[in-house]
Amino acid sequence: MTSLKSPHCPWLVEIDGEDLVVRNIIATCFGGAHDSGDNGETESGVMNDGRNPDLFGCALPIRSIEAATVLSPLAFKGPHIPWETLVRVWREATGEGNSITVRLIDNGPDVLHYPTHALDLTEAAAAHFRRDIPRDRLANEFEEPGFSYRILGAAPYALGKVI
Amino acid sequence: MIYFADSTITFTGPARLDRALTFVEDMPKGAAVLIGDGSQVKMKKSVTCGEFRVADIEEVQAAARAARPRSQKHDHTIVTPPPFSADSQE
Incomplete structure (x- = not known):
C-alpha cells in the first residue's frame, strides 16, 4: 500500500483505493458553544459556534x-481536499465498523506544535465517543489517542490528479 | 466553487482571502480574482498551477478587509515559503 509521510509527523497517510486513511492519531475537540478558544468561524464557512448542537464535523490538517x-502529510501541494468532504471516524480499538461520518469543515489542528494531533472533532462528534464528559467541557478536555479516519474520495488530491 | 469566465476567476461562498488562494491554475499577470462578496484582487505576476500567495497579488487590502475574523483555536496564519510536498513511499 502506498503511504505518504512527513518528517515532522509520526503518522502516515495511507492511500486506499479512492480514499485516504490515517490511523492511531490523537483526536481533540473544537468549537461549539463552550469553547472559549474558538469563535466558531471555520474556513468552510460552516458555523461551529453551537447554533447547531448536532453538527457532525471535523477539522483536518490539509492546507x-x-x-x-x-x-x-495531508497538506498536499495544489488544491486541498474540498470542504464538506465526508470523513469516517472511529477508534482503532473498535474498528471501522463502529465509525461515524462527519463533514470536513475546517483546517487544523496545529501539527506544527502538536505533531501527533491530526483530528479535531466538533462537540457533537466528540460527544458520540465520550458520553462521560459533559458537553460543556468537551472542547477543552477531550484529547484521546487511538483514533483513525478515512477521507472518502480524497486519494486523487494526494496523487495530484485534481486541479 | 470556482468558475472561469474570460480572464476572471470568481470564488463563490463566504469571502475568505485564504480560500481564494487555492484552486488556481495558470493565472496570468493582471488576471482578476473576485471573491464571494465581490471584492477583487489582481495577480501581480503569472503563476502556474497550484496555490498562489499573498505576495503574488496586488490590491490585497480590499480582500483582506472583506475576510471574516479567524478562529482563535485554529491558527490560520498563511505562510509564504514553498508549500510542503508530502513524500511518497511504497
Whole structure:
C-alpha cells in the first residue's frame, strides 16, 4: 500500500483505493458553544459556534499554505481536499465498523506544535465517543489517542490528479 | 466553487482571502480574482498551477478587509515559503 509521510509527523497517510486513511492519531475537540478558544468561524464557512448542537464535523490538517499545517502529510501541494468532504471516524480499538461520518469543515489542528494531533472533532462528534464528559467541557478536555479516519474520495488530491 | 469566465476567476461562498488562494491554475499577470462578496484582487505576476500567495497579488487590502475574523483555536496564519510536498513511499 502506498503511504505518504512527513518528517515532522509520526503518522502516515495511507492511500486506499479512492480514499485516504490515517490511523492511531490523537483526536481533540473544537468549537461549539463552550469553547472559549474558538469563535466558531471555520474556513468552510460552516458555523461551529453551537447554533447547531448536532453538527457532525471535523477539522483536518490539509492546507499547505498555513503555518500550522504546512508540515502535515495531508497538506498536499495544489488544491486541498474540498470542504464538506465526508470523513469516517472511529477508534482503532473498535474498528471501522463502529465509525461515524462527519463533514470536513475546517483546517487544523496545529501539527506544527502538536505533531501527533491530526483530528479535531466538533462537540457533537466528540460527544458520540465520550458520553462521560459533559458537553460543556468537551472542547477543552477531550484529547484521546487511538483514533483513525478515512477521507472518502480524497486519494486523487494526494496523487495530484485534481486541479 | 470556482468558475472561469474570460480572464476572471470568481470564488463563490463566504469571502475568505485564504480560500481564494487555492484552486488556481495558470493565472496570468493582471488576471482578476473576485471573491464571494465581490471584492477583487489582481495577480501581480503569472503563476502556474497550484496555490498562489499573498505576495503574488496586488490590491490585497480590499480582500483582506472583506475576510471574516479567524478562529482563535485554529491558527490560520498563511505562510509564504514553498508549500510542503508530502513524500511518497511504497
